[in-house]
Amino acid sequence: MYERDTDVVVVGAGGDGPALAWRLGQLGIDVTILEAGPFYGNEKWEAPNDAPGGERSGDPSDLSGELYDEQFTSKEGDMNDPVTGKLRWGPADSDRPPWQRTVPQQALISQLSGVGGTTQHYYANHPRAFVTSVEDQPHWPIDYEELVPYYQLLEETHPVEPAPTTPKAEVFFEGARRAGYGLNDGYNVTESGYRPFPNAIPQPDERLMRDGGEEGDVGGNNTSEYRYPDYEGDTLAMHEHQGGPHPRDAPMRERARRSSNVSLVPRALDTGHVEIRPNAFATAILTEGGAAEEATGVEFRDTWAGTTERIHADVVVLAAGCIETPRLWLNSGLPDNGWVGRGLTTHHFDFVAGTFDPDTLEALIGQRAVEPHQGQAAGSRVDVPGKGGIAVNTFAPGITAMAMYAAAQGEWAFDRDTAGEPWDTAGRLAGRQLKEQMADYRRTLTLICHTDDRPRKENGVSIDETTEDEHGPVPLVEWEAHPEDDARRDDLARRAAEILEEAGAEHVHRTDAAPILLHMQSSMAMGKVLDTGCEAMDVSRLFVADHSALSNGVGGANPTHSGQALALRTAEAVADRYFDGVEDPIGSV
Amino acid sequence: MSHTRGTFAALVDALVPETPDLADRGDEHVPGGLAVGLEEEIIDRVNNFQEADGALAAAGYDATPMAPAVAVLLDTAAAELLVRRRSADGFNSPAEAFAGGPFSRLSRQDRLRALRLLEDEGVFPRLADRFDSAALGTIQFLASSLPILVEFVYYSEATADDGEERSLGWQQADYPGPSDGYAVGMGYEVEEFEENDY
Ligand SMILES: Cc1cc2nc3c(=O)[nH]c(=O)nc-3n(C[C@H](O)[C@H](O)[C@H](O)COP(=O)(O)OP(=O)(O)OC[C@H]3O[C@@H](n4cnc5c(N)ncnc54)[C@H](O)[C@@H]3O)c2cc1C
Numbered sequence: 001m002y003e004r005d006t007d008v009v010v011v012g013a014g015g016d017g018p019a020l021a022w023r024l025g026q027l028g029i030d031v032t033i034l035e036a037g038p039f040y041g042n043e044k045w046e047a048p049n050d051a052p053g054g055e056r057s058g059d060p061s062d063l064s065g066e067l068y069d070e071q072f073t074s075k076e077g078d079m080n081d082p083v084t085g086k087l088r089w090g091p092a093d094s095d096r097p098p099w100q101r102t103v104p105q106q107a108l109i110s111q112l113s114g115v116g117g118t119t120q121h122y123y124a125n126h127p128r129a130f131v132t133s134v135e136d137q138p139h140w141p142i143d144y145e146e147l148v149p150y151y152q153l154l155e156e157t158h159p160v161e162p163a164p165t166t167p168k169a170e171v172f173f174e175g176a177r178r179a180g181y182g183l184n185d186g187y188n189v190t191e192s193g194y195r196p197f198p199n200a201i202p203q204p205d206e207r208l209m210r211d212g213g214e215e216g217d218v219g220g221n222n223t224s225e226y227r228y229p230d231y232e233g234d235t236l237a238m239h240e241h242q243g244g245p246h247p248r249d250a251p252m253r254e255r256a257r258r259s260s261n262v263s264l265v266p267r268a269l270d271t272g273h274v275e276i277r278p279n280a281f282a283t284a285i286l287t288e289g290g291a292a293e294e295a296t297g298v299e300f301r302d303t304w305a306g307t308t309e310r311i312h313a314d315v316v317v318l319a320a321g322c323i324e325t326p327r328l329w330l331n332s333g334l335p336d337n338g339w340v341g342r343g344l345t346t347h348h349f350d351f352v353a354g355t356f357d358p359d360t361l362e363a364l365i366g367q368r369a370v371e372p373h374q375g376q377a378a379g380s381r382v383d384v385p386g387k388g389g390i391a392v393n394t395f396a397p398g399i400t401a402m403a404m405y406a407a408a409q410g411e412w413a414f415d416r417d418t419a420g421e422p423w424d425t426a427g428r429l430a431g432r433q434l435k436e437q438m439a440d441y442r443r444t445l446t447l448i449c450h451t452d453d454r455p456r457k458e459n460g461v462s463i464d465e466t467t468e469d470e471h472g473p474v475p476l477v478e479w480e481a482h483p484e485d486d487a488r489r490d491d492l493a494r495r496a497a498e499i500l501e502e503a504g505a506e507h508v509h510r511t512d513a514a515p516i517l518l519h520m521q522s523s524m525a526m527g528k529v530l531d532t533g534c535e536a537m538d539v540s541r542l543f544v545a546d547h548s549a550l551s552n553g554v555g556g557a558n559p560t561h562s563g564q565a566l567a568l569r570t571a572e573a574v575a576d577r578y579f580d581g582v583e584d585p586i587g588s589v
Numbered sequence: 590m591s592h593t594r595g596t597f598a599a600l601v602d603a604l605v606p607e608t609p610d611l612a613d614r615g616d617e618h619v620p621g622g623l624a625v626g627l628e629e630e631i632i633d634r635v636n637n638f639q640e641a642d643g644a645l646a647a648a649g650y651d652a653t654p655m656a657p658a659v660a661v662l663l664d665t666a667a668a669e670l671l672v673r674r675r676s677a678d679g680f681n682s683p684a685e686a687f688a689g690g691p692f693s694r695l696s697r698q699d700r701l702r703a704l705r706l707l708e709d710e711g712v713f714p715r716l717a718d719r720f721d722s723a724a725l726g727t728i729q730f731l732a733s734s735l736p737i738l739v740e741f742v743y744y745s746e747a748t749a750d751d752g753e754e755r756s757l758g759w760q761q762a763d764y765p766g767p768s769d770g771y772a773v774g775m776g777y778e779v780e781e782f783e784e785n786d787y
Contacts, residue, residue: 074767077745082738083634097637097652104717104726106708106733131787144787152784162782165775173778183778186785196778209774226770235770248769373764374771380778397762398745406740407733409709412701428736430604430701432611435621438744439614441762464723469640476723514733 002309006032008574009298009313011282011328012546014117015560016567017319018264020545023571025271029579032275032311034300037113038092039278040120041068041252041261049086049094052304058275060266063252072243076396079242080121087112087121087243091303092279101323102464102476108407109477110518111321115278116261118321119560123240123378123393124200124257126160129562130385130452130555131190139455139551141527149587150565151187157267158200158258160561165196166236166375167210167365171356171445172392174364175503176382179495184383189557194382197391200258201376202233228254240377241399264564279303283471285316285332287539293335295542301471315578319546319567322520326461326548327475329524335538339528341462343455345553347388347519348485350449350493351404351511352423354500355440364504369442372400378448382499386452387488388556390496393448397441404446405429405437409514422497423510437509445500449492452556453485455522479515521559524548533573534566541578545570595688596660597628602684603700604739617760622739623686625748625757631739632656659735660690662728666703667691669711675702707732
């Protein structure tokens with residue numbers, strides 16, 4: 001068996017692992033990141049879905065914008081198909097099926113493998129946690145102010161900036177104003193209000209302003225206008241979900257949507273201390289010592305060759321996400337204090353759509369359609385601390401049909417009575433009803449509700465001992481809404497309907513979504529499984545640096561800003577406890 | 590017409606049917622999933638959903654072809670719908686494109702009601718509950734994945750012919766396809782966020 005040594009081995013190059021690796025690299029600590037999926041936009045893997053390619057990448061000059069353009073076509077079927085898409089939970093080899101999970105219920109899980117992890121298709125929404133979710137809910141053993149310096153560093157680094165107003169955002173803002181919400185203009189959210197999203201997307205060039213800017217190709221299928229280096233920053237192309245590769249022709253790190261593979265991975269490689277090994281699925285955490293267990297390394301499988309290898313390290317960090325981190329822990333036979341994999345939060349999503357008459361839109365925004373496919377995917381929101389948030393969330397048509405109209409629970413819309421409700425239709429759409437709704441795609445504004453759902457022991461990840469794949473028994477994922485979380489979601493859906501109604505929508509549809517597991521948090525929570533430095537309470541030298549370490553669902557705010565902030569803080573705890581310390585900490589550990 | 594293909598055709602036809610009534614919105618709104626061979630696309634995906642194991646894997650297969658089993662499940666659900674008198678419309682003579690099994694002899698809406706029995710309320714979900722069986726429970730997951738898959742693939746570009754720029758679904762949604770960007774900025778509601786008190 002091939003064996004190697006390093007200082008720190010990290011499992012998973014997703015949203016948060018690279019943040020920790022970057023900080024460790026800055027501190028001169030050698031890091032190897034094992035990543036189960038492919039590495040897109042890297043010269044070592046010219047055809048990442050067809051051939052094994054190289055072995056590892058530690059040199060930022062391996063990054064290739066040209067390959068990224070070739071691989072990320074912006075087409076939703078090519079990129080997002082859950083079975084065959086380039087962005088899926090599965091091996092790099094496109095001939096093989098996705099990796100399995102046992103999900104004994106109606107649900108949709110949307111997690112990705114590959115360098116950048118699930119942020120490869122995220123919308124780069126970077127709000128901080130709601131203050132009350134850290135300060136007032138009983139879950140966090142640290143204070144909100146301890147996260148702030150790490151938030152600030154990320155806000156400067158990515159950077160995080162207010163999203164521009166676009167026509168669809170203005171429809172939402174106007175609805176929110178008429179419904180009585182004031183403007184929130186601070187980073188720290190303590191009160192209800194509307195605001196542009198703080199997004200990890202550099203703002204667009206002034207020439208992309210609608211009035212006074214260039215003649216836009218409104219509604220057209222433009223091909224080669226807004227490209228780097230002529231245009232830097234966002235181009236308002238709305239392809240975040242397809243991998244966000246704009247502006248075209250730019251080097252990787254100049255792509256506007258700052259997923260971790262665009263923003264943090266290059267910085268980690270720049271330190272000269274970080275290397276990434278894609279196509280490497282960790283199957284066991286290696287430990288020593290009986291009662292006082294200590295992590296010593298990781299065993300993993302090369303997903304192309306099928307061979308097993310080991311890396312020994314002074315510290316092991318799990319950053320495999322809310323499902324695979326507990327799976328790996330449990331499959332390694334590590335101690336379970338009852339909270340390993342438990343307490344999963346999901347933001348219990350729902351969707352509400354409003355369809356508008358062209359004359360209403362003309363009066364409101366000076367154009368006769370909403371044009372959901374233009375602008376940022378999610379650029380405006382309403383915060384309701386204690387309940388969650390409501391945001392504009394727009395998608396290409398296939399994803400719209402899937403999320404808004406197909407992924408619902410309960411009766412089909414044609415069997416539901418909505419009399420007395422603030423929506424005209426609810427539930428899953430099919431047939432003529434679906435086709436009519438989709439024919440109105442360009443006149444429809446779609447909103448998402450992110451519920452502040454609370455950690456509950458019955459929700460989470462365990463092992464399905466009866467089903468095994470090449471990486472061991474597969475995870476068993478179960479999540480059911482608690483009545484209190486249902487009530488919060490219902491409240492948000494009613495507020496969303498009111499905002500659309502106030503803006504003048506002629507038809508409102510509520511999805512009543514089945515569980516959609518796409519924001520996942522708190523399945524290995526700090527305070528339950530991890531101490532305040534995110535080191536495992538029951539296994540020393542073992543840390544967790546992904547969203548599973550968050551103590552709760554951060555109030556319903558999009559979680560990546562908090563996950564990455566915590567991962568940076570955890571890097572400093574690692575250095576402090578097992579290496580030469582941190583001379584100049586970002587915060588104080 | 591194999592039983593599998595005919596049953597998936599009946600499913601596609603229930604979710605994204607031909608809609609002659611929508612001709613007044615434009616002729617492009619009339620055809621549905623069967624016109625673009627959507628049932629084949631769905632069968633391909635269902636057959637490539639789950640990793641092969643045991644003898645199948647040993648024989649060199651990557652995936653377990655699940656589509657025939659799913660077609661049988663749909664027929665089972667149709668039988669349950671009828672036995673429990675949940676069918677609003679009873680049996681019809683099957684359209685030519687369909688298999689002739691019980692599922693494809695139901696009306697469009699009854700087919701969808703039958704599908705729902707697999708997700709919730711029906712015999713399989715109840716058994717899964719009673720025996721606390723995750724394996725049986727995955728039928729609920731599989732069943733609810735079907736409309737998601739059908740509606741996603743239909744409205745994505747996947748059914749476009751080679752060289753065709755937009756699929757039927759993209760045309761019906763009037764989606765122009767990928768773009769390099771749009772000049773649609775309208776300024777800033779907030780110029781910069783403040784580090785406010787909390
Ligand atoms: C469509 C969509 C839009 C989103 N938009 C936003 C947004 O705007 N803002 C926001 O905050 N959040 C957003 N999210 C959620 C966000 O992407 C995730 O919460 C975030 O990426 C989670 O980070 P993570 O590090 O916990 O896990 P992941 O990003 O999922 O990373 C885990 C990584 O570990 C790898 N891995 C897993 N198991 C192993 C193993 N055994 N061995 C080796 N590697 C392994 C995986 O392949 C993956 O790369 C969105 C999600 C979706 C689906």
